[in-house]
Amino acid sequence: xxxxxxxxxxxxxxxxxxxxxxxxxxxxxxxxxxxxxxxxxxxxxxxxxxxxxxxxxxxxxxxxxxxxxxxxxxxxxxxxxxxxxxxxxxxxxxxxxxxxxxxxxxxxxxxxxxxxxxxxxxxxxxxxxxxxxxxxxxxxxxxxxxxxxxxxxxxxxxxxxxxxxxxxxxxxxxxxxxxxxxxxxxxxxxxxxxxxxxxxxxxxxxxxxxxxxxxxxxxxxxxxxxxxxxxxxxxxxxxxxxxxxxxxxxxxxxxxxxxxxxxxxxxx
Amino acid sequence: xxxxxxxxxxxxxxxxxxxxxxxxxxxxxxxxxxxxxxxxxxxxxxxxxxxxxxxxxxxxxxxxxxxxxxxxxxxxxxxxxxxxxxxxxxxxxxxxxxxxxxxxxxxxxxxxxxxxxxxxxxxxxxxxxxxxxxxxxxxxxxxxxxxxxxxxxxxxxxxxxxxxxxxxxxxxxxxxxxxxxxxxxxxxxxxxxxxx
Numbered sequence: 001x002x003x004x005x006x007x008x009x010x011x012x013x014x015x016x017x018x019x020x021x022x023x024x025x026x027x028x029x030x031x032x033x034x035x036x037x038x039x040x041x042x043x044x045x046x047x048x049x050x051x052x053x054x055x056x057x058x059x060x061x062x063x064x065x066x067x068x069x070x071x072x073x074x075x076x077x078x079x080x081x082x083x084x085x086x087x088x089x090x091x092x093x094x095x096x097x098x099x100x101x102x103x104x105x106x107x108x109x110x111x112x113x114x115x116x117x118x119x120x121x122x123x124x125x126x127x128x129x130x131x132x133x134x135x136x137x138x139x140x141x142x143x144x145x146x147x148x149x150x151x152x153x154x155x156x157x158x159x160x161x162x163x164x165x166x167x168x169x170x171x172x173x174x175x176x177x178x179x180x181x182x183x184x185x186x187x188x189x190x191x192x193x194x195x196x197x198x199x200x201x202x203x204x205x206x207x208x209x210x211x212x213x214x215x216x217x218x219x220x221x222x223x224x225x226x227x228x229x230x231x232x233x234x235x236x237x238x239x240x241x242x243x244x245x246x247x248x249x250x251x252x253x254x255x256x257x258x259x260x261x262x263x264x265x266x267x268x
Numbered sequence: 269x270x271x272x273x274x275x276x277x278x279x280x281x282x283x284x285x286x287x288x289x290x291x292x293x294x295x296x297x298x299x300x301x302x303x304x305x306x307x308x309x310x311x312x313x314x315x316x317x318x319x320x321x322x323x324x325x326x327x328x329x330x331x332x333x334x335x336x337x338x339x340x341x342x343x344x345x346x347x348x349x350x351x352x353x354x355x356x357x358x359x360x361x362x363x364x365x366x367x368x369x370x371x372x373x374x375x376x377x378x379x380x381x382x383x384x385x386x387x388x389x390x391x392x393x394x395x396x397x398x399x400x401x402x403x404x405x406x407x408x409x410x411x412x413x414x415x416x417x418x419x420x421x422x423x424x425x426x427x428x429x430x431x432x433x434x435x436x437x438x439x440x441x442x443x444x445x446x447x448x449x450x451x452x453x454x455x456x457x458x459x460x461x462x463x464x
Binding site: 033151154155157158159161162163165166167209212213214215217218 | 291295297302303305306307308309312313315316317318328350351352368372
């Protein structure tokens, strides 16, 4: 196990895992308290279209997926702000169309298509140092934005109507939260894959929410739990030679069950 | 309050557009049971009342916190400042929302059905609190619960297709208190006769 740490790709995987865990802890908390889990799922699947187009055009996949995810976040923001009663229908539509666009563009691409699976199920072991810079940059910007605008974000998340009465630009902050979610979803995809990204954005956060009495504590705890689950998942995946993304999620789910049992039988 | 665009007519507060005078109006929404599981402390909810005014780069200024504690003390909730909002009862949460509105030092306090989902004892406490606050600020309460509110209000605007305005004088109030519970239809007949 220890000698594994001397490999570059294992080191990168660990660093990426921790960076993404902290980012998804912060953003996941916002997604959960704003009840945007379904929206985040929509963004994740829609951004698959971006991956397909990026592979087809030969541009960096992170860039393609991020751009596509941000555009879909903007569309979802405008739908949720203007057509509240039809949100689920529109998200479902975008979910499917994004996936279809991705599949078609990957079909149109000649040659190697190995990356397809890696984006569905994650490929944390193939993280490059460029990927790490991008993840670090995203994490730092997220922390900065959330710290400097904590009051507004808290206010909009807790009671958006009242926030508007206090002169806060609710639409702006709502869209901002969705854009940050979109960017985080894309990097989290690298770690656990598109299909499992929702689990990473909900399981550690659910546990943290139960243990927190304020939003920032919830964010810190989520980041912490998420990092622990990711590292444990990587160790399990190394020892038993199974897929890393799925290991991380199963470890998280296992810890969640322990937590729920603890809550049910020990606290009550 | 400027949240919903007017379909007809004009709404003015202090002689201007409502959006211009948001800080002079404290608003307590009808449903205080939203987001009960949200991880937020009572004091943080009250501090939201400040937003829109001057603020430090991050966190809350000392004056803001002491002002928020002051508002909580006004509504008798200062001992709950560091409780999670979901741990309070409906009536306590309502008082916290009143504290949040008071935090901005409003000239008018508007409450929408403040006692809609609260038990009798909680209702009484809220109305006593409003009565006390009423010595300093104007309070407008929207309510269906006519029999209770009549004991505390000094003016009534009754809207049922057309608008009827009553000033309650002391004599009428005393009579209401004596009779205890009464039929609301009867009551409006009495008031109508008086205002003619």
